[in-house]
Amino acid sequence: MTALFNRLKETNAKEWASYVDHEFIRQLAAGTLPKKAFQTYLIQDYLFLIQFARAKALAVYKSQNLKDMHAAEQGLAGILSEMELHVRLCGEWGLSEAELEATPEHPTTIAYTRYVLDCGVSGDLIDLLVALSPCVIGYAEIARRIRPEVESISGHPYAEWVSEYAGDAYQTIARDTENHLDELAKKYVTEQRFADLGRIFATAARLEADFWQIGLRASQ
Numbered sequence: 001m002t003a004l005f006n007r008l009k010e011t012n013a014k015e016w017a018s019y020v021d022h023e024f025i026r027q028l029a030a031g032t033l034p035k036k037a038f039q040t041y042l043i044q045d046y047l048f049l050i051q052f053a054r055a056k057a058l059a060v061y062k063s064q065n066l067k068d069m070h071a072a073e074q075g076l077a078g079i080l081s082e083m084e085l086h087v088r089l090c091g092e093w094g095l096s097e098a099e100l101e102a103t104p105e106h107p108t109t110i111a112y113t114r115y116v117l118d119c120g121v122s123g124d125l126i127d128l129l130v131a132l133s134p135c136v137i138g139y140a141e142i143a144r145r146i147r148p149e150v151e152s153i154s155g156h157p158y159a160e161w162v163s164e165y166a167g168d169a170y171q172t173i174a175r176d177t178e179n180h181l182d183e184l185a186k187k188y189v190t191e192q193r194f195a196d197l198g199r200i201f202a203t204a205a206r207l208e209a210d211f212w213q214i215g216l217r218a219s220q
């Protein structure tokens with residue numbers, strides 16, 4: 001059987017494409033995305049990552065062995081270091097960390113993060129990891145794809161953002177996340193279970209597409 005993550009992607013190709021080929025990403029890659037769209041997105045993304053860090057911590061709680069715990073720990077460390085990018089970029093715009101934290105969460109931010117947290121609370125470790133998987137693996141895929149276009153434009157306004165996700169550290173975490181999920185699936189995922197996981201995956205991918213929309217709507 002094809003490894004779990006690729007199979008989830010293939011089975012939910014439409015939802016996956018709506019996320020990784022979103023208009024927000026096309027404009028971002030071309031450097032034409034309005035600054036207001038990007039800033040609104042990034043502030044919400046900071047709030048999003050606070051909740052995703054909690055979800056990674058929940059993955060430690062849901063783990064029954066050292067290997068799964070270390071995988072969750074690596075994911076949590078990745079999110080905390082990713083947030084330094086958000087704090088740095090927002091700081092350049094004159095926004096402090098306190099102001100970031102005081103910004104109200106957009107309904108889509110709430111929907112996506114609490115959905116993932118609930119998958120983890122009500123389900124097992126695999127439910128939670130599948131709900132989390134579009135996040136890190138999707139951003140790694142997007143950044144790899146758009147990097148050549150971004151690097152071909154001198155003074156690209158979003159170069160720093162893209163190089164964070166296209167960089168070795170982030171790409172390694174994404175690869176390890178995918179391999180870990182595939183390994184767990186080999187041991188525990190039956191055909192019957194696959195259908196339920198597919199629904200979780202499709203929902204998370206749709207919520208990722210909605211998340212880009214927060215940015216686009218802010219600039220219209």
Ligand SMILES: Cc1ncc(CO)c(N)n1
Nearest residue numbers: 045048135136139208211
């Ligand atoms: C909404 C969203 N999805 C994925 C990532 C990647 O970590 C992110 N920062 N934000």
